[in-house]
Amino acid sequence: MARAILFDSTQCIGCRQCEQACSEGKNLPYDDKIAAEEKTSAHKLTAIRTYGERFSRKLCMHCLDPACASVCPVAALQKTAAGPVVYLPERCMGCRYCMVSCVFGVPTYEWNSRLPYVRKCDLCADRAPKGEPTRCAEACPTGATISGDRDELIAEARKRLAENPEGYYQRIYGIEEAGGTSVLILSAVPFEQIGYPVNIEKTALPQYTWAALKHIPDVVVMGTVLLGGIHWLTHRKEEVARKEGRP
Amino acid sequence: MMPLVQRYFWRALFAVTMAAGAYATFLRFWGGLGASTNLSDRFPWGIWIGFDVLCGVGLAAGGFTLAATVHIFNIKSYHAVVRPAILTAFLGYLLVVVALMFDLGHPYRIWHPLIMWNPRSVMFEVGWCVTLYTTVLFLEFLPVVLEKFKMHAALKVMKAVTLPIIIAGVILSTLHQSSLGSLFLIMPNRLHPLWWTPLLPVLFFISAVATGLAMTIFESWHSAKAFGRQLEYGLICRMTRVLAVITAVYLTMRFLDLSHRGALATLNQPGIERWMFGLEIVLMAVPMLMFFREKTRRHPLAVYLGVVMFLLGFVANRMNVSVTGLERAAGVSYIPKWTEVAVTLAIIAAGFAIFRLAAHYLPVFEEERHEEAAGPTSPRIPTLQGATAQGD
Numbered sequence: 094m095a096r097a098i099l100f101d102s103t104q105c106i107g108c109r110q111c112e113q114a115c116s117e118g119k120n121l122p123y124d125d126k127i128a129a130e131e132k133t134s135a136h137k138l139t140a141i142r143t144y145g146e147r148f149s150r151k152l153c154m155h156c157l158d159p160a161c162a163s164v165c166p167v168a169a170l171q172k173t174a175a176g177p178v179v180y181l182p183e184r185c186m187g188c189r190y191c192m193v194s195c196v197f198g199v200p201t202y203e204w205n206s207r208l209p210y211v212r213k214c215d216l217c218a219d220r221a222p223k224g225e226p227t228r229c230a231e232a233c234p235t236g237a238t239i240s241g242d243r244d245e246l247i248a249e250a251r252k253r254l255a256e257n258p259e260g261y262y263q264r265i266y267g268i269e270e271a272g273g274t275s276v277l278i279l280s281a282v283p284f285e286q287i288g289y290p291v292n293i294e295k296t297a298l299p300q301y302t303w304a305a306l307k308h309i310p311d312v313v314v315m316g317t318v319l320l321g322g323i324h325w326l327t328h329r330k331e332e333v334a335r336k337e338g339r340p
Numbered sequence: 341m342m343p344l345v346q347r348y349f350w351r352a353l354f355a356v357t358m359a360a361g362a363y364a365t366f367l368r369f370w371g372g373l374g375a376s377t378n379l380s381d382r383f384p385w386g387i388w389i390g391f392d393v394l395c396g397v398g399l400a401a402g403g404f405t406l407a408a409t410v411h412i413f414n415i416k417s418y419h420a421v422v423r424p425a426i427l428t429a430f431l432g433y434l435l436v437v438v439a440l441m442f443d444l445g446h447p448y449r450i451w452h453p454l455i456m457w458n459p460r461s462v463m464f465e466v467g468w469c470v471t472l473y474t475t476v477l478f479l480e481f482l483p484v485v486l487e488k489f490k491m492h493a494a495l496k497v498m499k500a501v502t503l504p505i506i507i508a509g510v511i512l513s514t515l516h517q518s519s520l521g522s523l524f525l526i527m528p529n530r531l532h533p534l535w536w537t538p539l540l541p542v543l544f545f546i547s548a549v550a551t552g553l554a555m556t557i558f559e560s561w562h563s564a565k566a567f568g569r570q571l572e573y574g575l576i577c578r579m580t581r582v583l584a585v586i587t588a589v590y591l592t593m594r595f596l597d598l599s600h601r602g603a604l605a606t607l608n609q610p611g612i613e614r615w616m617f618g619l620e621i622v623l624m625a626v627p628m629l630m631f632f633r634e635k636t637r638r639h640p641l642a643v644y645l646g647v648v649m650f651l652l653g654f655v656a657n658r659m660n661v662s663v664t665g666l667e668r669a670a671g672v673s674y675i676p677k678w679t680e681v682a683v684t685l686a687i688i689a690a691g692f693a694i695f696r697l698a699a700h701y702l703p704v705f706e707e708e709r710h711e712e713a714a715g716p717t718s719p720r721i722p723t724l725q726g727a728t729a730q731g732d
Contacts, residue, residue, distance in 0.1 A: 133381075134381060135381075160526050163458075163460045163461060163526075164461050164462065164463060164526055165458055165461055165463075166452075166453040166458060166461045166463035166464035166466075166467050167449075167452040167453055167456040167458065167464075168456055168457065168458040168461075169456075184452060184456050185445070185446065185449070186444050186445070186446045186447075186449035186450060186452045186453075187444045187445020187446045187447075187449070188443075188444055188445075188463060189384040189385065189445070190461075190463050190523070192381065192384040193384055193385055193527070193666075194526045194527065196527070196529070196530065198381070198382065198670075200381075201381045202373075202381060202384065202445070204372065204373055204374030204379070204380070204381075205372055205374040205375070206372055206374075207369075207370070207371075207372045208445065208446060209372060209373065209374075209445040210445070292529050293529065294528060294529060298526050298527075298528075299460060299526070301525045301526055301528055301538075302460070302462055302522060302525045302526050303460065304525070304538065305462075305518075305519075305522040305525055305538075305540075305541050306460070306462060306465065306519075306522065309465065309515060312511070312514060312515060313511055313515070316507075316510070316511040316514060317507060317511065320408070320412050320507045320510055320511070321503075321507060323412050323413060324411070324412050324414070324503060324507075327412070327413055327414035328414055
């Protein structure tokens with residue numbers, strides 16, 4: 094079972110209980126001022142955003158094949174079998190390539206710290222082994238956020254779309270975005286209208302890099318043969334001269 | 341009187357640059373990245389990556405280009421410029437590492453990629469290549485030091501392992517010069533189509549080779565001036581021709597790629613991108629056209645201006661890939677804070693100063709090789725100042 098979240102924005106009332114539960118669980122400060130910041134940051138790992146009457150939630154999408162984990166030179170970000178993309182601060186050297194690579198703009202940085210770390214939602218990885226719901230899902234009073242197995246949540250989302258064709262924009266955000274994510278989102282309107290990027294590749298992003306990276310062993314072998322060969326050809330004269338005892 | 345004024349002007353400028361750099365360094369390590377940069381969650385990489393690292397590594401490409409030309413292709417006439425090129429490269433890489441220490445949140449963990457592997461990461465590969473190649477450059481430059489101190493036994497050992505070292509250097513450079521382009525492959529829909537292409541690694545590699553040559557000409561010009569040496573002008577003429585051809589190949593590939601991807605249509609869209617793209621292309625195309633003309637090649641000042649223009653074009657390209665091309669998708673416009681600029685300028689100034697010292701005290705330029713290098717038929721201009729004064 095791979096843990097996932099289903100966020101049904103049509104049921105979100107913007108109460109921000111998820112934000113508060115998240116901050117409390119992660120020992121982060123939370124007050125009215127922070128609640129009003131409608132964006133994620135190093136001290137706010139999930140954020141409710143207001144779009145007129147509608148609300149949407151930003152949090153780490155926990156991609157199935159995350160760009161951040163693929164680009165990290167020290168494997169400080171890892172996709173776990175249980176679902177969460179976790180961060181190992183003791184490895185991080187602070188290059189921030191994860192932040193640059195994330196198509197959802199999720200990883201944030203402790204810019205004001207002298208020895209800063211990356212911060213992002215970890216899908217309550219500490220709770221995953223026990224099978225408990227994430228803190229945000231537990232706190233949500235309307236059931237807009239629920240956590241569970243990804244396949245089951247997809248089935249649930251499909252059921253909702255089928256049962257209420259007028260109420261939903263007929264797509265599940267997260268099935269194919271960036272090759273699939275562990276956070277799935279439903280909406281009444283097209284996703285770009287409530288703040289989700291839609292100009293996103295349908296294949297896993299690490300493939301773009303791998304297309305180049307996979308050639309490296311061949312470049313090394315071919316390069317050695319080629320350069321050694323050219324050297325042999327271009328230095329023939331000297332070699333002959335040496336054999337004949339000329340300077 | 342002029343030289344005296346000039347001398348103090350440069351010294352004062354150097355002192356001011358280093359003082360500003362020192363203060364900026366304090367702000368960076370005392371106050372953190374937030375206080376000392378204009379970076380943000382939306383725009384996490386600035387000029388310390390875009391200029392100091394991307395351009396720094398590219399500008400140091402002369403080391404492997406010239407090492408391959410002379411030691412692999414056995415084109416002996418280039419021998420006189422190999423050592424300065426390797427010195428530039430060695431210093432360049434050391435300075436890139438210093439610059440990276442400013443940018444990293446945990447600079448003292450810079451060695452982590454060597455033991456905490458992630459072979460899927462381009463940055464991991466770049467880290468390994470740069471580490472190994474800096475070692476290679478050290479070994480390539482070592483004979484100069486050994487010569488200075490007349491350590492003949494050690495020199496002999498070094499000579500025996502030259503070929504594998506050179507080959508390793510060329511391959512490592514090929515890998516990481518191209519991989520600096522691969523760093524941006526992960527953002528296909530965010531890097532502007534004028535710059536994102538699956539060919540990024542190939543384009544980065546070709547432009548780095550050209551830049552290596554341009555830097556070699558640039559530093560030959562300057563060291564000729566600084567040390568009152570004769571300029572290997574025949575050699576420089578030949579190098580500008582090669583530079584013109586490589587630039588032609590690069591620009592052809594660039595435009596073929598843009599046209600195949602339909603990216604040229606984006607030039608109709610308003611915004612800063614098309615102007616920055618135009619700037620980058622013009623700064624490379626104009627020197628190329630200049631160097632194809634015999635008249636320009638015979639005019640030292642024109643050659644110098646052309647090379648400077650080309651180098652600026654190269655810098656424009658790297659800055660466009662790492663900054664301009666990402667601003668629209670990030671929804672922010674990034675302008676470096678003064679501290680970022682001050683650190684960068686101080687690193688450049690330190691580079692010039694260390695190169696000067698090394699060239700002064702070590703046998704980097706070998707006088708006896710000049711005759712052979714210039715060749716009998718090439719135009720021989722006695723001193724640079726004389727040549728520019730003639731305005732030939």
